[in-house]
Amino acid sequence: MAPYDSDSSQGAGRRKLGRYAVPVAVVGVAAATIGLVPALADSGDPDLPKITAQELIEKIAKSDTERLSGTIKIHTDLGLPSFGDAAAGLTGGNGGEKGSASADPRDKLTELATGTHTLRVAADGEDRQKLSILDDASEYSVIHDGADVWAYDSASDQAFHAKAEQKPDEGAKKRSRDVPATPKQLTDEILKASADTTSFTVDGTAQVAGRDAYRLQIKPKQPGSTVGAVTVSVDAKTGTPLKFTLTPASGGAAVIDAGFTKVDFSRPKASTFDFKPSKGTKVTEADDLPKQDHGRAGRTPSATGLDGFDVLGKGWTSIAELKLPGGADAAGLASGSAPDGMPADAQKFLNSLGDKVTGAFGSGTVYSTRLVNVLITEDGKVYAGAVTKSALVKAADAG
Structure with missing residues (x-):
């Protein structure tokens, strides 16, 4: 949860071609953008001290929140069908093929690019984080605890294990962060790409997850963007983004709406980050994946x-x-x-x-x-x- 670095810049990079270029481009760029729930209802209109947009941005940048836990509702409506079997085919995922790891975060977290999801998150500094995707009858979790990164899918009773110190192209730790899921991650992605192309205003106040918050509205100045506006609800006390909403220039429902429904800024219990596979759980080690899978495993x-x-x-x-x-x-x-x-x-x-x-x-x-x-x-x-x-x-x- 690093604060926003105003000196961040964009640049060209190098990428490798996957199985299907167009689906990868559409789905992948979309995922990076959200790198970018039906709208979460804000309750109340708290009376807070006046603040300028610049002061609010600085408040976000100075936020030193490293410990929290809570529940997030995220809804993404890119106009795409639900990612299921089609997504596996589009992104080159192996599904249940021999040698594949169904618990691999790179495959599972793609689901956040469509539909409505409930997430449970917890963080205790840089070395301990946990993100869980909750379904009606199952749960998928990615746990980083020191030198180890585990991912576990209760529906298939499969687990994936990697060492956190592995290189970015080989580590599940990076994969768990490739698709921004929290309001903080989403806000950082937007602020990094802003500079002089963006208009910032304070659009009143709100209450999110029982917390008083300021609403920062971010709009492109440039014509030709498909982004209409981004609204970030910022915790008035800690400067932590609590809710992120991106609306398209074409109007209609939000493309991305992610926000806390519950949040606690105290240190999570140490047991939150404990994980040990049960007897009978199929465990895939990152080092044991076939070379071609190992190469793709570190990429969104x-x-x-x-x-x-x-x-x-x-x-x-x-x-x-x-x-x-x-x-x-x-x-x-x-x-x-x-x-x-x-x-x-x-x-x-x-x-x-x-x-x-x-x-x-x-x-x-x-x-x-x-x-x-x-x-x-x-x-x-x-x-x-x-x-x-x-x-x-x-x-x-x-x-």
């Missing part, structure tokens, strides 16, 4: 595909420009056709997102969600970002 969907990308523009209208590898079916993807061998559910999902476009660049297909759009051109280029279709076409024309 957004990092599994797409070899070397450039970032065009800045701030809210940043667009990632990538080149599909030689073996990819660029013509088929550009025309809106699913790659051969893709599962039927995944093909249906992909075809439902496509919208053919033309421009000076030639022709291609834009695959859309409520937040992220991806353009694949007939010459194998990919343009992706939280921007409008016209912004992608303009970028492709310029390229």
Whole structure:
């Protein structure tokens, strides 16, 4: 839970191509953005001392909250179908294949990109964290306790184990953080990408999880972004973000709404982070995974595909420009056709997102969600970002 670093900057990176470039781009960039419950009702309108937007941002940055526990409701509506079997096919997940680990956080946490979920979180400094996804009859948990990281799926009675000191590409600790889930993580992602492209205002007060809070409203200044506004409810006492809501420029329900329904800033019990697999539990060790699985295990969907990308523009209208590898079916993807061998559910999902476009660049297909759009051109280029279709076409024309 590091405070916001105002000197953070964006840059180009290197990525490897996964099984299906378009689904990976759509789902992965969306996950990174939420890196980016029906709206959680705030109760009351507490009378708090006046504060400026700059002072409130500084309050978030100075927040030193390292210990807390609580329950979070998160609702994500990107306009995507529920991630189930189709998601496994899209992201290259192995499902129940031999040698795979169904408890691997990289596969399970992708579910947070759609639908409504209840999370239970706890933290005690940098070396102890726990995140649990609660279902009606099961629970999935990722536990970091010192040198060990465990993930456990009660539905399948399977566990995944890794050492926290492993390299980022090999460690489950990083995987558990790849999909931002708490209001704090979501807020940090937005503040890092803001700079002079953003308008900040204080939009009154609220009560969240029984705590008095200020509401910080964040809006893009740049035209062409699909983000309408982000509202963060900030605990008046600790400066900890308690609720995060992202609404799209197109209007309608929030794309992301995540907030505490219960929160306690006292130190969690040490037993919270204890985990020992029961007799009969299938345990997969990270070091025992096949080499190909081990290589993919440290990457989120957004990092599994797409070899070397450039970032065009800045701030809210940043667009990632990538080149599909030689073996990819660029013509088929550009025309809106699913790659051969893709599962039927995944093909249906992909075809439902496509919208053919033309421009000076030639022709291609834009695959859309409520937040992220991806353009694949007939010459194998990919343009992706939280921007409008016209912004992608303009970028492709310029390229």
